Amino acid sequence: MWVKALDMILEKMKSSGFNFSQVRALSGAGQQHGSVYWKKGSIQILKNVSSELPLHQSLKGCFSVSNSPIWMDSSTASQCNALEEAVGGAQHLASITGSRAYERFTGNQIAKIYSQNPEVYKQTERISLVSSFAASLFLGTYAPIDYSDGSGMNLLQIWEKVWSKSCLDACAPGLEERLGCPVPSHSVLGTISPYYSQRYGFSPDCKIVAFTGDNPASLAGMRLQEGDIAISLGTSDTLFLWIQEPTPALEGHILCNPVDSQTYMALLCFKNGSLMRERIRGDCASGSWDEFSKALSSTVAGNNGNLGFYFDVMEITPEAVGIHRFNRDNQKVSGFPKEVEIRALIEGQFMAKRIHAEKLGYKVLPRTRILATGGASHNKTILQVLSDVFNAPVYTIDTANSACLGSAYRAIHGLVAERNVSLADVVKSAPEPRLAVTPTAGAEELYRPLLKRYAELEQKVIYNPTSSCLAK
Numbered sequence: 001m002w003v004k005a006l007d008m009i010l011e012k013m014k015s016s017g018f019n020f021s022q023v024r025a026l027s028g029a030g031q032q033h034g035s036v037y038w039k040k041g042s043i044q045i046l047k048n049v050s051s052e053l054p055l056h057q058s059l060k061g062c063f064s065v066s067n068s069p070i071w072m073d074s075s076t077a078s079q080c081n082a083l084e085e086a087v088g089g090a091q092h093l094a095s096i097t098g099s100r101a102y103e104r105f106t107g108n109q110i111a112k113i114y115s116q117n118p119e120v121y122k123q124t125e126r127i128s129l130v131s132s133f134a135a136s137l138f139l140g141t142y143a144p145i146d147y148s149d150g151s152g153m154n155l156l157q158i159w160e161k162v163w164s165k166s167c168l169d170a171c172a173p174g175l176e177e178r179l180g181c182p183v184p185s186h187s188v189l190g191t192i193s194p195y196y197s198q199r200y201g202f203s204p205d206c207k208i209v210a211f212t213g214d215n216p217a218s219l220a221g222m223r224l225q226e227g228d229i230a231i232s233l234g235t236s237d238t239l240f241l242w243i244q245e246p247t248p249a250l251e252g253h254i255l256c257n258p259v260d261s262q263t264y265m266a267l268l269c270f271k272n273g274s275l276m277r278e279r280i281r282g283d284c285a286s287g288s289w290d291e292f293s294k295a296l297s298s299t300v301a302g303n304n305g306n307l308g309f310y311f312d313v314m315e316i317t318p319e320a321v322g323i324h325r326f327n328r329d330n331q332k333v334s335g336f337p338k339e340v341e342i343r344a345l346i347e348g349q350f351m352a353k354r355i356h357a358e359k360l361g362y363k364v365l366p367r368t369r370i371l372a373t374g375g376a377s378h379n380k381t382i383l384q385v386l387s388d389v390f391n392a393p394v395y396t397i398d399t400a401n402s403a404c405l406g407s408a409y410r411a412i413h414g415l416v417a418e419r420n421v422s423l424a425d426v427v428k429s430a431p432e433p434r435l436a437v438t439p440t441a442g443a444e445e446l447y448r449p450l451l452k453r454y455a456e457l458e459q460k461v462i463y464n465p466t467s468s469c470l471a472k
């Protein structure tokens with residue numbers, strides 16, 4: 001599916017008259033943590049694809065696992081426990097790799113494949129991330145994993161930037177040779193495969209710069225500066241920060257910074273993002289964003305004290321599941337009127353973000369800018385609530401697909417990064433983020449007590465397998 005999608009995009013660009021020969025370098029991004037398993041012998045097929053055929057036809061026999069595990073998978077709890085135990089506990093794993101063990105992280109996904117189907121693992125010569133997989137297609141050979149996306153695997157020592165032997169050994173045998181050596185995110189991996197010059201007219205000199213994860217690429221696209229906070233409202237909601245001296249903890253992730261190998265990015269991921277908003281939009285607003293936004297604006301900030309937690313699937317931050325609604329007296333209620341439900345959802349999602357960002361040590365300061373991206377950043381009514389809850393202005397960039405824009409920025413940066421030119425320098429003439437909304441007067445006073453209440457109530461809804469009131 002992924003290879004065919006690439007074929008279709010390039011065919012569409014070709015038929016729209018895009019001049020491929022002008023492209024000097026390209027990079028890209030893939031959803032983080034997902035993995036692709038190349039069958040033994042596939043490298044030869046990849047190196048020798050015929051430009052007469054669409055790529056997906058040539059590569060269809062190349063994969064030892066046909067359905068790639070992606071970030072939404074959470075079936076690896078036992079592998080996570082085993083990994084943490086093998087390296088001396090959750091905090092120790094976080095200190096090495098930037099995160100305690102998470103179900104979606106690639107090392108645990110690989111461990112599951114190995115333990116359930118050792119034969120399939122044996123037949124696999126190379127394991128790519130989604131990002132390095134896409135880079136491999138352009139390179140015509142296996143592309144290395146970059147430091148930043150590699151930090152989402154529970155396998156990379158984020159300080160030394162090498163695979164951790166104890167983590168590799170705990171996941172599967174012979175893993176190092178299947179992963180290849182990780183590289184700095186700005187690396188030029190080589191030139192484009194002849195397939196693309198012959199079929200689409202790319203220049204044979206077009207450089208392929210290492211691909212990275214969607215969130216790291218968004219950090220580049222938004223030209224995040226220290227002190228800013230980026231909030232991506234895509235399928236998942238993510239929040240990320242540029243960080244100089246991180247302290248990995250039991251919550252959140254520390255990744256190598258994709259645009260500056262000396263620094264880091266902190267990331268929090270909220271699984272019940274857009275899909276949850278879409279579900280409530282369906283239940284309460286006839287499936288229309290317009291109706292959803294009108295209902296949101298028709299209710300007052302603070303929702304008269306009504307608060308809600310909306311987790312259709314087990315949440316990552318915090319670990320909780322189910323729908324939990326509380327009235328102003330903290331009594332659990334079974335339902336809200338439609339408009340109240342919509343506001344409770346949006347205010348709840350943003351209060352959780354502020355509370356968990358502050359737990360990471362982030363402080364909202366007078367100079368704080370929130371940079372919003374992803375599909376829901378088109379929606380100003382949603383952004384207004386974000387601004388009010390954080391009491392900070394929200395900025396957007398012209399293209400809501402900041403991961404894609406960031407990939408283009410990273411491609412240009414890759415051409416000069418070895419000369420110590422920063423990404424900020426390379427893209428200094430790009431348009432600045434635009435102010436979208438500012439906080440409503442009085443928002444801070446209104447939300448301060450609500451944030452405290454929300455944090456206290458969150459403790460009550462956190463997943464506890466022995467409690468009967470949780471699984472709805």
Ligand SMILES: Nc1ncnc2c1ncn2[C@@H]1O[C@H](COP(=O)(O)OP(=O)(O)O)[C@@H](O)[C@H]1O
Nearest residue numbers: 233234235236274275278289374375376378379
């Ligand atoms: N006007 C809107 N208001 C709220 N959400 C929206 C709006 N338009 C699109 N979305 C949401 O944006 C999401 C897609 O965002 P996108 O950044 O493209 O996702 P991904 O993270 O998968 O790349 C959809 O799930 C959709 O719910």
Ligand SMILES: O=C(CO)[C@@H](O)[C@H](O)COP(=O)(O)O
Nearest residue numbers: 031032071234235236238269
């Ligand atoms: O798991 C995470 C981040 O840790 C996700 O953010 C994935 O990177 C994919 O995100 P979407 O593009 O589907 O929102």
